[in-house]
Amino acid sequence: MKFVDLISPTAVKVVSSTSSKKRLMHDISDLAESAYGVNSPRILEALMEREALGPTGVGRGVALPHARIPGIDSVTGAFILLEKPVDFDAVDRQPVDIVFAIFAPEEAGVEHLKALALVSRSLRDHGLCAKLRANPVPTTLFTILTEAEASKAA
Numbered sequence: 001m002k003f004v005d006l007i008s009p010t011a012v013k014v015v016s017s018t019s020s021k022k023r024l025m026h027d028i029s030d031l032a033e034s035a036y037g038v039n040s041p042r043i044l045e046a047l048m049e050r051e052a053l054g055p056t057g058v059g060r061g062v063a064l065p066h067a068r069i070p071g072i073d074s075v076t077g078a079f080i081l082l083e084k085p086v087d088f089d090a091v092d093r094q095p096v097d098i099v100f101a102i103f104a105p106e107e108a109g110v111e112h113l114k115a116l117a118l119v120s121r122s123l124r125d126h127g128l129c130a131k132l133r134a135n136p137v138p139t140t141l142f143t144i145l146t147e148a149e150a151s152k153a154a
Helices: 021-036 040-053 110-123 126-134 138-153
Strands: 007-015 057-059 066-069 076-086 096-105
Touching (some): 007 021, 007 138, 021 040, 021 076, 021 096, 066 110, 110 126, 126 138
Parallel strands (some): 066 096
Antiparallel strands (some): 076 096
């Protein structure tokens, strides 16, 4: 699995500020609906149910919310860079400014796990996160995400 297979350029957004984790989940759901045509309330409900099991803020300003969504055909993602970090109940108690959400079909098993592993591994790279934070333009963010993976493979 590759980033270019996981995320559409239209599913990348910069948000100047958001008031809360719940508002951020609304932003993610709306972005996924506009990029992939999936029902926003359905996405929001699934993300909030998953978040109730335990926060998906993985530390160092990064969150990886994810959920299985009825009615989608493949694993997809959405990326949001927050200009103003928000409290996300992360494991290190630090606010979050990099959010990569993953949406998987209900029956997705291995593909969902592969996507989580790819995104998690990539966003542990301090250099990649620094580049993302320094380039708040959606098309540039998409390029950074997809090229970082290509350069590691070379």
